[in-house]
Amino acid sequence: MAETTAPYGAAPPPSARKSVNLPRLADMRARGEKIAMLTAYDATFAAVANAAGVDCLLVGDSVGMVCQGLPSTVGVSLETMRHHTESVARGLQRVQGAAWLVADLPFGSYQQSREQALASATVLMQAGAQMVKLEGGGWTTETVRFLVERGIPVCAHLGLTPQTVHALGGYRVQGKGDAAAALLREQALALQDAGATLLVLEMVPAALAAALTRELAGCATIGIGAGRGTAGQVLVLHDMLGMHLAKAPRFVRNFMEGSGGIQAAIAAYVRAVKDGSFPDDALHAW
Numbered sequence: 001m002a003e004t005t006a007p008y009g010a011a012p013p014p015s016a017r018k019s020v021n022l023p024r025l026a027d028m029r030a031r032g033e034k035i036a037m038l039t040a041y042d043a044t045f046a047a048v049a050n051a052a053g054v055d056c057l058l059v060g061d062s063v064g065m066v067c068q069g070l071p072s073t074v075g076v077s078l079e080t081m082r083h084h085t086e087s088v089a090r091g092l093q094r095v096q097g098a099a100w101l102v103a104d105l106p107f108g109s110y111q112q113s114r115e116q117a118l119a120s121a122t123v124l125m126q127a128g129a130q131m132v133k134l135e136g137g138g139w140t141t142e143t144v145r146f147l148v149e150r151g152i153p154v155c156a157h158l159g160l161t162p163q164t165v166h167a168l169g170g171y172r173v174q175g176k177g178d179a180a181a182a183l184l185r186e187q188a189l190a191l192q193d194a195g196a197t198l199l200v201l202e203m204v205p206a207a208l209a210a211a212l213t214r215e216l217a218g219c220a221t222i223g224i225g226a227g228r229g230t231a232g233q234v235l236v237l238h239d240m241l242g243m244h245l246a247k248a249p250r251f252v253r254n255f256m257e258g259s260g261g262i263q264a265a266i267a268a269y270v271r272a273v274k275d276g277s278f279p280d281d282a283l284h285a286w
């Protein structure tokens with residue numbers, strides 16, 4: 001099957017596409033086709049989200065909050081992440097045109113040393129992940145370089161980093177004001193230089209996220225609560241299906257409303273990301 005080159009906003013259905021890989025993600029970023037990422041924690045949802053056209057699945061450590069009922073992601077273990085990564089990978093095993101699979105390194109599994117990060121990343125890669133995600137900037141740069149040099153693709157994560165919620169004083173917007181924005185920019189450029197090929201930007205001002213997206217040519221930004229100017233978007237699956245233990249963040253849209261079912265809701269999310277109608281910038285007044 002020939003590689004598809006659908007124009008922006010007209011992504012092919014997964015049955016017509018090749019499995020998503022790093023060159024394809026780079027190509028999407030270069031052509032301006034938005035990348036639709038969604039979290040998944042089990043095999044069935046992974047297969048359904050894939051059939052709905054999601055480009056990247058993230059086994060997020062949000063699993064701790066949405067599946068385990070934990071108060072934050074701090075309590076999530078590497079074993080939990082391994083278990084859910086393996087489940088999601090099984091859901092993608094026999095599908096055509098599989099999404100790119102990213103798994104979160106949980107709190108405490110990469111902070112000690114680069115060697116600890118490599119050992120933890122190896123567990124997730126052997127469970128079926130194709131890329132690992134880790135939170136923070138500055139000290140993480142050399143860890144990212146160490147992993148990338150050893151053949152492990154890395155997604156970085158800046159802005160609101162939920163694993164450090166206690167240090168940040170809550171789930172607050174980050175990168176506000178000139179000094180904070182300059183620091184975030186410096187960290188993002190260093191992470192790109194270290195080889196990170198995706199960068200999640202969570203709860204940062206839309207103008208800052210858009211400016212970083214323009215500047216980072218070799219790294220695709222994936223926004224969550226960061227406006228529509230990023231190269232892609234990510235949401236927590238349960239949030240966009242309207243399923244919450246607590247109040248949903250205000251940037252979330254419930255795609256189940258008016259949809260014909262879960263696959264249709266996820267397909268609507270993918271369409272809205274691709275055509276730029278999600279997110280709604282009015283909901284990002286920070």
Ligand code: KIV
Binds near residue numbers: 059200
């Ligand atoms: O764990 C997660 O779901 C995440 C996303 C919110 C980006 O990190």
